[in-house]
Amino acid sequence: MYLNINAQKQNTYDAIVIGSGISGGWAAKELCEKGLRTLVLERGRDVNHITDYPTAMKNPWEFEHHNRLPPSFREENPIASKCYALDEATQQFFTKDAEQPYIQEKPFDWIRAYQVGGKSLLWARQVQRWSKFDFEGPARDGFAVPWPVTYDEMAPWYSYVERFAGISGNKDGLEGLPDGEFLPPWELNCVEKHLQKSLNANYTDRHLIIGRCAHLTKPQPWHTALGRAQCQARHLCYRGCPFGAYFSSQSSTLPAARKTGKLTLRPHSVVHSIIYDEKLGKASGVRIIDANTKEVIEYYAKIIFLNASCLASNQILLNSTSNRFSAGLGNDNGLLGHFVAFHNYRGNVYADIDGFEDQYYFGRRPTSGFMPRYQNVHKQETDFLRGYLVALSAARGGWGNAAGQEGFGADWKDKNSQPGPWHLYVQIQAETIPKFENHLRLSPDHKDKYGIPQLITSVGYDDNDLKIIKHFHTTVAEMLDKASFKNIRLVDDKRNPGLDIHEMGGVRMGADPKNSLVNKWNQLHACKNVFVTDGAAMTSIGTQNPSLTFMAFTARAANHAVEEMKKKNL
Numbered sequence: 308m309y310l311n312i313n314a315q316k317q318n319t320y321d322a323i324v325i326g327s328g329i330s331g332g333w334a335a336k337e338l339c340e341k342g343l344r345t346l347v348l349e350r351g352r353d354v355n356h357i358t359d360y361p362t363a364m365k366n367p368w369e370f371e372h373h374n375r376l377p378p379s380f381r382e383e384n385p386i387a388s389k390c391y392a393l394d395e396a397t398q399q400f401f402t403k404d405a406e407q408p409y410i411q412e413k414p415f416d417w418i419r420a421y422q423v424g425g426k427s428l429l430w431a432r433q434v435q436r437w438s439k440f441d442f443e444g445p446a447r448d449g450f451a452v453p454w455p456v457t458y459d460e461m462a463p464w465y466s467y468v469e470r471f472a473g474i475s476g477n478k479d480g481l482e483g484l485p486d487g488e489f490l491p492p493w494e495l496n497c498v499e500k501h502l503q504k505s506l507n508a509n510y511t512d513r514h515l516i517i518g519r520c521a522h523l524t525k526p527q528p529w530h531t532a533l534g535r536a537q538c539q540a541r542h543l544c545y546r547g548c549p550f551g552a553y554f555s556s557q558s559s560t561l562p563a564a565r566k567t568g569k570l571t572l573r574p575h576s577v578v579h580s581i582i583y584d585e586k587l588g589k590a591s592g593v594r595i596i597d598a599n600t601k602e603v604i605e606y607y608a609k610i611i612f613l614n615a616s617c618l619a620s621n622q623i624l625l626n627s628t629s630n631r632f633s634a635g636l637g638n639d640n641g642l643l644g645h646f647v648a649f650h651n652y653r654g655n656v657y658a659d660i661d662g663f664e665d666q667y668y669f670g671r672r673p674t675s676g677f678m679p680r681y682q683n684v685h686k687q688e689t690d691f692l693r694g695y696l697v698a699l700s701a702a703r704g705g706w707g708n709a710a711g712q713e714g715f716g717a718d719w720k721d722k723n724s725q726p727g728p729w730h731l732y733v734q735i736q737a738e739t740i741p742k743f744e745n746h747l748r749l750s751p752d753h754k755d756k757y758g759i760p761q762l763i764t765s766v767g768y769d770d771n772d773l774k775i776i777k778h779f780h781t782t783v784a785e786m787l788d789k790a791s792f793k794n795i796r797l798v799d800d801k802r803n804p805g806l807d808i809h810e811m812g813g814v815r816m817g818a819d820p821k822n823s824l825v826n827k828w829n830q831l832h833a834c835k836n837v838f839v840t841d842g843a844a845m846t847s848i849g850t851q852n853p854s855l856t857f858m859a860f861t862a863r864a865a866n867h868a869v870e871e872m873k874k875k876n877l
Contacts, residue, residue, distance in 0.1 A: 315592075315607050320346040320571065322868075323593050323608040325578050325623065328425025330841040330857040331614035332556030332564075333468070337865035338612070339569040343872075346606055347564075348576040348595060350615075351402075351421030354428065356534075356557040360547030362396040370395045389806055390418050392429050392545040400428050400545070410750055412765040416805040417618060423574055425616065426808070427555040429545050432521040432673065433698075434474055434855035436465050436485045440684055441849040448683075448692055451646065451741045451847045455818040455827035458485070464859040471563075472554040472858065473530055475538075475674070476519035484516075484679040484851075491524045492517050497666040498701035498729045499676045505790035512681045513786070518674030518698070521554035521854075533562045540670030553673070575599050577757050580627040581611060581636050581837060589836045589877075590636070596757045610836045610868050610877055614861070617647075617842035621747045621813040622762045624839075637814075637824055637831035644748055646741035646815055648848045650807040651695070651772050653799050654735035654779040658792040660701075663729050667703065675700040680850045682778070691774035695737035696850040697783065703729050731792060735779045738850045740771055741812050766804050809853055811845035829864040836877045840864045 321343035324334045331347065338345045353359075367374050374395045381388040384404045393401050402419035409417060420426045439458040446453035462485070469488040476489040495503060495517050503515040522538040523530055535551035535558055544553050551558035564570040575598040582605060584591040592607035613620045621644050627636035635643045675698050682694030703726035714722070745767065749760035780797040787795050804810070817823025820832035825844050831837045840861040842853060849856075871877045 315605065318605065319607040320344045321608060322346070322610045322612065323348065323606055324612045324614060325593060326425065326614035326616065326619070326841070327423045327556055327561065327572070328420075328614065328616060328841075329427045329430070329556065329854050330861045331425070331612070332427065332560030333858050333861040334612040334614055334838075334840060334865055335564040335570060336560040337862050338869070339564040339567040341865070341869045342569065343869065344569050344571070345564070346571045346573060346608065348578055348593060348606070349423050349425075349572065349574045350577045350598065351423065351425075351574060353572070353574040354400075354423045354547075354557060356551065356562070357547075357549045360549055361399065363543065363546045363549045365396065386416050387418065389416055389802070390808070396543070397429065397545045400547070407755060408753075409761050410753060410763045412763050413767040414803040415764040415766050416803045417764065418805065418808045419616070423561075423572065424556040428547055428557065430854060431852070432544065432553050433677075433852040434469075434472075434519050434521050435677075435679075435851035436487055437461070437849050437851060437856055438483050438485050440483055441847070441851070444693065444849075445847050448687065450692060452815065452817040452819070452822050454846050455816060461856075461859055461863070464863045465855065468855065468858040468862055470527075471529065472521050472559065473523040473526065473535070474519055474855075475522050475524045477517055479514065479516045481514055481516075481679060483681075483684050487519070489519070490527075493520070493524070493672050493674055495676055496668045496701055497663050498660060498731065499699070501660075501663070502699075502701075502731070502787075502790050503676075506678075506786060509786075509789050512684075513678055515676050515678050515699075518677050520674040522673050523552045533559060535559070538673065540672060542671035542673050544673060577759070578615065578623050579603070579757070579759055580623060581613070583627065583629040583631060583636060583834065585629065585631055590834055596759075598757075601757070609872060610838065612861075612865070612868075613837060613839045613843075614841045617810045617813065618747060618762060618764070620839060620841055620843040621647075622749070622759075624814060625747070625749050626759060632833070636837065637833045639833050640821055640824075642815075642822065643824060644813045645743050645746040647745045647747060647766050647810060647812040648739045648741040648845075649766065649804045649811065650809040650848065650850075651737035651739055651768070651775060652735060652807045653772075653802055654695075654737070654776040655798040655800055656733040656780065656783045656787070657794075657796040657798065658731045658733070658787050659794045660729050660731065660790075660792045664726075667726060689774075689778060691771045691778065692740055693738040694850060695735045695775055695779055697733060697779075698736060699731060699733040701729055701731045703727055731787070733783055733787075735776065736807075736850055736852075737772065737775045737779070738848055740769070741815070741847060742769070747813055764805070766810075768804065809842070809848070811842040811848045811853060814839045814843040815846045816844050817846060828867045829860055838864045838868060
């Protein structure tokens with residue numbers, strides 16, 4: 308290994324973005340479009356739109372294992388194999404367990420996708436705005452620290468990213484889940500509409516809506532200009548979408564950044580640390596290790612956007628030490644890596660319903676039904692803090708239907724050509740409370756193959772989470788019973804934290820440098836030219852899917868960064 312002493316002269320840019328996933332792609336787009344020569348560092352391989360989606364158009368019978376993971380793969384990858392989106396068609400987009408080890412002080416399933424585009428190739432594409440109740444929650448309920456921003460401040464940025472990304476949804480008029488800039492919505496099916504009607508008749512606070520998802524149901528000119536096309540309702544999204552119909556870095560933000568001529572993308576670049584200049588009192592660049600050659604290289608810029616994903620961003624900051632910051636960049640208060648939270652997905656409900664057998668559905672809708680949070684919205688009403696939203700979908704046939712039934716030949720085909728009865732699946736998505744003891748830290752003893760200290764995860768559930776699951780089971784069972792569902796089964800699958808893939812925090816936002824790491828513009832309090840705009844910066848986590856909020860914060864922070872550069876404040 309050697310240090311390139313001429314790096315500063317030949318490796319200087321206006322901005323550096325660490326990570327190319329959902330938030331990193333947005334940072335690249337915004338900074339490039341505002342005229343900054345921008346270097347994007349990605350630790351994984353390059354993935355080109357369309358040409359690097361090798362399974363996107365394959366039929367089930369074209370896979371060696373009929374699109375199932377062989378036992379040997381599961382044995383070698385016990386963590387990654389738990390992810391719902393991992394199968395034979397998508398395995399190339401998942402980081403294998405052995406590739407990047409970490410230490411679980413408490414069980415935590417860290418799902419990773421080290422490649423250009425990151426998890427934007429694999430996400431579930433559900434996007435909901437936060438409401439004023441979410442931003443006001445910590446201050447009202449007395450947990451975490453108050454958010455230094457309001458919904459009114461974020462609303463125009465939500466609109467900005469929604470229009471570009473392309474969001475399908477319905478104008479539902481709900482105070483707790485604000486409407487956005489929507490393309491035409493998908494439709495609830497007949498059983499879901501039946502449940503919706505029952506809820507409207509029996510409750511005033513429970514609203515079943517079609518999911519809001521990042522799919523182009525009616526592409527706009529700015530979408531087609533990037534080569535994006537209408538969603539085909541194939542729901543093979545995790546293989547990579549050759550139509551560009553769902554939002555990803557590959558289909559959307561990175562092409563927009565490239566069009567400016569200002570983008571430099573460097574894959575195979577494992578970030579070791581952010582370099583802090585003691586004399587200047589700010590960050591001067593990023594130190595990487597080339598994943599192939601193990602060469603140490605330094606890149607320099609006036610501003611740095613950290614978007615490596617929540618846990619990885621924490622790891623990079625913790626490893627960015629100097630005389631000024633012996634415990635990690637910006638870590639004057641010792642809180643870096645603490646107050647990590649996640650979404651609780653442990654609650655599930657299964658049910659059946661008679662009738663509706665003269666009706667079916669068309670295509671493979673890429674979203675489900677949602678019931679926004681109805682607990683503790685305006686005031687504290689339960690024995691637990693915060694609450695949960697409900698995701699649900701109805702379908703005909705058994706869960707797996709023909710694949711699990713014995714038989715062969717014409718009789719077997721005839722039997723399984725009938726759709727069968729209707730079933731309903733319901734899942735919780737609950738807010739967990741950020742706690743100091745839920746934290747990340749670096750191992751003093753174990754390093755990875757690049758010589759970087761391994762990350763230790765110490766994140767778990769608490770009594771509040773168990774109370775939420777109990778409430779979910781009780782109330783959902785009541786709602787389904789009133790709607791004439793039968794065989795209602797309540798399940799706690801006891802999954803580990805992390806498998807929700809919505810981990811957030813550790814570099815939380817706040818107004819006071821004594822109890823937070825970044826300010827309202829996502830700048831490190833103690834190092835103003837470093838911006839953290841991925842999930843690491845979240846103060847609390849709400850019940851909504853988080854990616855839309857990451858996008859909005861990133862676009863807002865990039866705009867602020869450029870304005871500050873013009874004023875020579877950075």
